[in-house]
Amino acid sequence: MIPAILSWNEIQPIVAKVDLVKAMEKAFIAYSQKRAVIPPVGELTFEEPPGDVHLKYGYLKEGDYYVVKIASGFYDNPKLGIPSSQGLMLLFIQSTGELAAVLLDEGNLTDLRTAAAGAVAAKHLGPAEVTCIGIVGTGIQAFEQLRALQPITACRKVALWGRTPDHVAAFKNKATSLGFEITEAASIEDLCKQSNLIVTTTPSPTPLIQAGWVQPGTHLTAVGADTAEKQELDSALLGKASFVVVDSLSQSRTRGEVYQAVKANQLSHDSVIELGNAIEAATKEERNNNDITIADLTGVAVQDLAIAQAVFMGANSAA
Amino acid sequence: MIPAILSWNEIQPIVAKVDLVKAMEKAFIAYSQKRAVIPPVGELTFEEPPGDVHLKYGYLKEGDYYVVKIASGFYDNPKLGIPSSQGLMLLFIQSTGELAAVLLDEGNLTDLRTAAAGAVAAKHLGPAEVTCIGIVGTGIQAFEQLRALQPITACRKVALWGRTPDHVAAFKNKATSLGFEITEAASIEDLCKQSNLIVTTTPSPTPLIQAGWVQPGTHLTAVGADTAEKQELDSALLGKASFVVVDSLSQSRTRGEVYQAVKANQLSHDSVIELGNAIEAATKEERNNNDITIADLTGVAVQDLAIAQAVFMGANSAA
Numbered sequence: 001m002i003p004a005i006l007s008w009n010e011i012q013p014i015v016a017k018v019d020l021v022k023a024m025e026k027a028f029i030a031y032s033q034k035r036a037v038i039p040p041v042g043e044l045t046f047e048e049p050p051g052d053v054h055l056k057y058g059y060l061k062e063g064d065y066y067v068v069k070i071a072s073g074f075y076d077n078p079k080l081g082i083p084s085s086q087g088l089m090l091l092f093i094q095s096t097g098e099l100a101a102v103l104l105d106e107g108n109l110t111d112l113r114t115a116a117a118g119a120v121a122a123k124h125l126g127p128a129e130v131t132c133i134g135i136v137g138t139g140i141q142a143f144e145q146l147r148a149l150q151p152i153t154a155c156r157k158v159a160l161w162g163r164t165p166d167h168v169a170a171f172k173n174k175a176t177s178l179g180f181e182i183t184e185a186a187s188i189e190d191l192c193k194q195s196n197l198i199v200t201t202t203p204s205p206t207p208l209i210q211a212g213w214v215q216p217g218t219h220l221t222a223v224g225a226d227t228a229e230k231q232e233l234d235s236a237l238l239g240k241a242s243f244v245v246v247d248s249l250s251q252s253r254t255r256g257e258v259y260q261a262v263k264a265n266q267l268s269h270d271s272v273i274e275l276g277n278a279i280e281a282a283t284k285e286e287r288n289n290n291d292i293t294i295a296d297l298t299g300v301a302v303q304d305l306a307i308a309q310a311v312f313m314g315a316n317s318a319a
Numbered sequence: 320m321i322p323a324i325l326s327w328n329e330i331q332p333i334v335a336k337v338d339l340v341k342a343m344e345k346a347f348i349a350y351s352q353k354r355a356v357i358p359p360v361g362e363l364t365f366e367e368p369p370g371d372v373h374l375k376y377g378y379l380k381e382g383d384y385y386v387v388k389i390a391s392g393f394y395d396n397p398k399l400g401i402p403s404s405q406g407l408m409l410l411f412i413q414s415t416g417e418l419a420a421v422l423l424d425e426g427n428l429t430d431l432r433t434a435a436a437g438a439v440a441a442k443h444l445g446p447a448e449v450t451c452i453g454i455v456g457t458g459i460q461a462f463e464q465l466r467a468l469q470p471i472t473a474c475r476k477v478a479l480w481g482r483t484p485d486h487v488a489a490f491k492n493k494a495t496s497l498g499f500e501i502t503e504a505a506s507i508e509d510l511c512k513q514s515n516l517i518v519t520t521t522p523s524p525t526p527l528i529q530a531g532w533v534q535p536g537t538h539l540t541a542v543g544a545d546t547a548e549k550q551e552l553d554s555a556l557l558g559k560a561s562f563v564v565v566d567s568l569s570q571s572r573t574r575g576e577v578y579q580a581v582k583a584n585q586l587s588h589d590s591v592i593e594l595g596n597a598i599e600a601a602t603k604e605e606r607n608n609n610d611i612t613i614a615d616l617t618g619v620a621v622q623d624l625a626i627a628q629a630v631f632m633g634a635n636s637a638a
Contacts, residue, residue, distance in 0.1 A: 003423065005324060005421075037363065039361060039362065039363065042358060042361045042374060042376065043358060044356065044358065044376060044377065044378065044385060046378075046413060046414075049414055049415075051414075051415075051416055053385070053411075053416060055361060055374060055376060055387065057361065057363060057374065058363065059363065059365075066363060066372070068374065068387075068389055070387055070409065070411075072411070072416030073416070074414070074415050074416045077415055077416070080415065082415055082417065086411075086415065086416035086417050086418065087416070087418075088409070088418055088421075090389065090407070092372075092389075092391070092405075094365060095365075095368055095370075095393070096368075096370075096393050096396055096399070096401055096405065097370055097372060097391030097392070097393045097396070097405035097406070098401065098405050099405065099406075099407055099423070099425075102324075102421060102423075104322065104418070104421075106418075
């Protein structure tokens with residue numbers, strides 16, 4: 001068979017019509033119900049220039065396709081005018097191994113499905129009333145996270161923190177045009193004091209948010225740390241949280257905030273809840289107004305499968 | 320950047336001009352000299368219909384690209400008129416993660432690089448004078464192995480064994496037109512009695528060749544078993560061999576003939592030699608006329624990198 005080959009220009013209008021929050025909820029539930037086969041994440045790392053590549057792959061047992069997704073972060077790329085995120089998704093027929101689709105999305109579908117997962121976490125774990133959204137980081141993922149929150153909360157007040165003034169200004173412009181009211185926070189501590197829904201999106205190798213800075217009632221979603229080396233949240237903060245939720249319990253044994261907090265003896269892995277289970281158990285209803293809750297997202301291949309299939313189906317129905 | 324996308328029709332004339340034996344020798348030497356970064360093989364398995372998918376990926380430290388190769392075997396495909404091997408190769412720029420090339424080779428490049436590795440093994444480990452080549456299996460890989468042996472040995476006598484009479488007849492026709500003289504063996508035992516260079520190419524779950532059947536002075540290359548479940552050679556045969564060579568020592572701890580023989584206590588892993596080292600050490604010169612030698616090939620991503628790069632360079636110089 002001849003595979004469908006779609007460029008990002010072709011994918012963009014198709015994916016814009018997909019309800020990604022719904023697709024991710026379904027994907028996480030299937031994953032937590034053990035209806036998916038998802039091997040450990042494959043990884044390649046590079047030192048000079050620094051970069052990491054993740055291979056995520058798997059399938060739903062009752063499904064028709066398996067996915068292989070390659071996504072990379074080369075953090076010096078912007079110096080060359082190239083986005084740091086790169087990658088593509090491949091969809092194969094589960095019964096024959098034939099290649100059905102090559103989605104040349106340049107890493108954009110990974111950005112969208114990650115942002116949609118953040119929205120799922122905020123929807124099911126976040127405070128009933130969001131007073132201010134705190135966004136740490138000014139990259140594509142930071143912006144997509146904010147955009148994905150638009151249908152989840154009525155709050156349009158945003159405290160923003162970024163290292164680079166130019167990037168802060170660019171983010172402000174883009175987000176203002178979406179209807180958000182952006183204030184630059186003087187520090188991450190200041191951002192934490194203002195916000196009760198915080199999203200962190202950086203590849204930081206050391207914690208950016210200290211336990212003492214976070215106000216009671218805050219929900220934090222950390223999406224930046226997806227390797228064993230990265231960490232955005234002080235481990236003591238995870239120890240203090242009422243609920244710690246991860247997208248994948250198995251991945252959280254080797255990467256992300258939970259991995260760090262367990263290693264630092266601040267958290268027991270047994271107390272961590274998987275997002276698909278949290279959705280089904282309606283964890284949000286158990287949330288008290290003063291609870292601190294955390295979602296640690298490292299990204300799961302079921303998300304890639306869900307978004308790739310949605311795009312492929314969309315392309316087929318348009319053709 | 321816009322990746323080069325090549326179909327098998329475009330790849331075929333390019334790869335035909337590549338000296339694959341030389342490319343594989345260089346790749347195996349680089350690998351054994353620890354100049355490559357090759358993570359463990361990724362794997363997906365399917366039960367109904369049965370299939371396995373391998374993800375092989377990695378890079379040379381001094382190189383410009385990293386490769387990701389997806390190859391599958393769905394053994395019921397031929398019933399549907401579809402080749403059992405499927406797959407593609409992807410080449411990315413090592414310094415940015417940008418996708419450079421999508422090689423839609425439909426699994427053919429994997430077949431060719433595997434066959435070339437068989438030729439490398441025969442060249443560096445095989446008997447000085449090949450009297451008859453034994454080929455076990457009649458699939459594409461069996462045929463490519465034989466074709467790859469053409470420049471390695473002057474022997475044109477072939478004993479062939481296959482389960483399906485139609486496939487045996489088709490193989491005979493194709494191989495005869497290449498100048499080989501094919502005799503169908505009455506049994507695998509009979510094939511072993513006649514041949515001193517044997518290549519096994521089946522996805523058998525149980526050993527096909529018993530230790531007592533193999534004549535002194537024979538070299539065997541086993542390419543079929545690339546998972547923890549498959550096995551073509553009786554473990555006692557590996558115990559009996561003077562040299563056991565693998566393409567990858569680390570992969571042989573979890574898959575292939577060596578994995579089975581070590582598990583069955585017939586072989587010590589410490590005695591196994593890596594192919595790249597065997598090439599450099601000129602192991603063939605240490606071979607006595609009566610030695611039985613074995614090459615167990617599970618396929619290494621350096622091979623995929625080498626063939627994908629050769630094709631990409633060939634396409635660029637033609638363009």
